[in-house]
Amino acid sequence: MPIQSIARHQWRPHIAISVTLLVVLTAAMGWLRLIHYRDQPLSLTYGLPLLLCLWYPSRPLLWSLVASFVSMAAYKAFVLLPGDMPAEFSPALHWSFQVVNLLSVAVVVHLVLRSLESLQVKNAQLEHSNQELIAREEEISRQNEELQAQTEELAQQNEEIQQQSEEVQQQAEELQAQTAELELANRALERRQALLENLLQSLHGIDEAGDAPRRACESVLTLLGDAAVSAAIVVRSGGELVVRGSAGRIPVSEERRPLAGSLAAIVIEHRRTAAIADLRLRPDLLVPAAAEADGPAFRASLAAPLRLDGQPAGALEVYSDRPHEWTREQFRIVEWAAAQASLILEARRLHDRLLATNASLETQVRQRTLELQELVNELEHFSYTITHDLRAPLRAMHGYAGMLEEECLASLNEAGRNYLTRISTAARRMDQLITDALSYSKAVRHELKMTPIDPVRLLRGMIDSYPVFQPPNSRIELMEGIPSVLANEAGLTQCFSNLLSNAVKFVPSGVTPHVRIRAERSSNAVRLWFEDNGIGIAPAMQPRLFKMFQRLSKHYDGTGIGLALVRKVAERMGGRVGVESEPGKGSRFWIDLNAAP
């Protein structure tokens, strides 16, 4: 706090009290000095009343009193006293003593008052800083309180968190418990699945017949644990029960036993699972003997029916060597195992039947194949002989016609010469038919060996060998970029020669054939196009084009085999053929082949 404000707060003499004191003291002193002892000098000093200012600390009052007493002393010394006074006491000296006395007391009092005032200021300052300290302390304590409050809040939150954490912990424990339960259930399921798989595996024929029932018995015993010591799968055969498979610590005797009176007979008849807790209490039932025991080994039994081909035809029996009640769970296990065993037996039965059918089918197929092969061989020989034998008279016919024409032409009239030409033409055509038919049957029957072939080389060779493919007879254009193909060389030659021959043959009279050959390449196939300027083919005719003995025009020579041969050979080489055409606009034949690797 600044000094001014401190000064403001310090003690101040009240003006009224000061004036009253001044008047009272002056009056009292005046009365005493000037009236009561007016004639004698008084030993009583003027300084004494000044001491009153130590009680009422006012310096204006002090100095007012000093002034008043100085003037009072002067008045007494110079006015009232002079006549009676000894000589040595001059008024001036008397007054001066009194003034000195007064001043010394006043100075002392003044100094005391000043130091008092400064003390008071310091005191006030101290007080002030004290107050500040107190204020700070209060502030600190307030902050402390706030901190305390916050701390308490934190503690509370902490507690809540603690509580939540406990809840989470509890939930985690519950989850863990559930997980453990699930795992347990899972393991049980896995065990069942493993057993089932084991059973199913035995269906795949590697095992000898009869192994699957044994496995079914093993699995049911595994699932039952110590509730059973033996299991058997029995099937009804006439009036007897036949053991199809068994397992267990104390195996059931494999011997046939009568159906009547057995637990199996009861479950077969009633088509439901049945259990006996103590076999001794049912002496009417026939219990099978154990394989390696003298006395009766089995004391309790549970049996479920087996269905084969939709009919109850047997039972899955389990036996225990001690009497006990059978639980619902054990019922369920045996019923489940009986269902699996039924399926397995059924599958086995169907499988065996299938195998038998397959075997007989295979024999049949082999026999038929042999017969067919024989037939094919015969036919081949037949067709070879036929064509061979047909050729000889044909050769003769054509030869004699030719000789007749050469040697006896002069003696023939116009009609005779015409007939002769027709005989020659017919013979040539017959020969062509035989050749084409032979090629076709060869394409159908023979294995075609595939090799990479350059079509351009093949086509060039063909064009160079036959004048019909050369100018001025025709113009055949091989475009750039024809890739190699995977094909049979003889087959491909046949295809090309037929396509080219057709292309140059079927043109309007007076038109020079023009054929363009180009290729389209896709990822692993090549399409070769043979585009001509020929007469074209009506769309309705196109589907018949590649069939045997189909001739679309009587005006052009042909056997009707060529394109059928092309199609057959292309298919044998893994390819296809087709055509795009319109009458009068030429034809565009294509052949798809495998690209060379």
Added chain:
Amino acid sequence: MTMTRQRPPLLYVEDEPDDVFFLRAAFRRVGLPPDFPVVEDGEKAIAYFAGEPPYEDRERHPLPSLVLLDLNLPLRSGFEVLEWLRSRPEGRTLDVIIFSSSGRPEDRSRAAELGASGYLLKPASGLDFAAIASELKQAWLNPDGR
């Protein structure tokens, strides 16, 4: 007959009389003696080579230096005749040309295996036997002319 003495004679094994007729005509056309001997089946061909009756007279039935052998023959096939010939010392050096209308590759390769000297395809027309005759004239019957 003077020609046959100077030039090794041809024996034609053929059952088709028309083919024989065409070959004789063709020989005549190219200026070869058309009177070569002919046997009609495989049995007779073997008897001819073996000199068995009725071919025991070598004056009348001399051994040929060239045989034109059809494949499709009665009794014994051309292949059997060829096989028999090649199994005999005197038949090993003889020129035997298969003359067949079969163009089957397996027949060609079988002929080569059995030791045929050549393989000629019968023409589709009897008129075209002339080409065969001139080929034979150049290749075998008239080696001096080359």
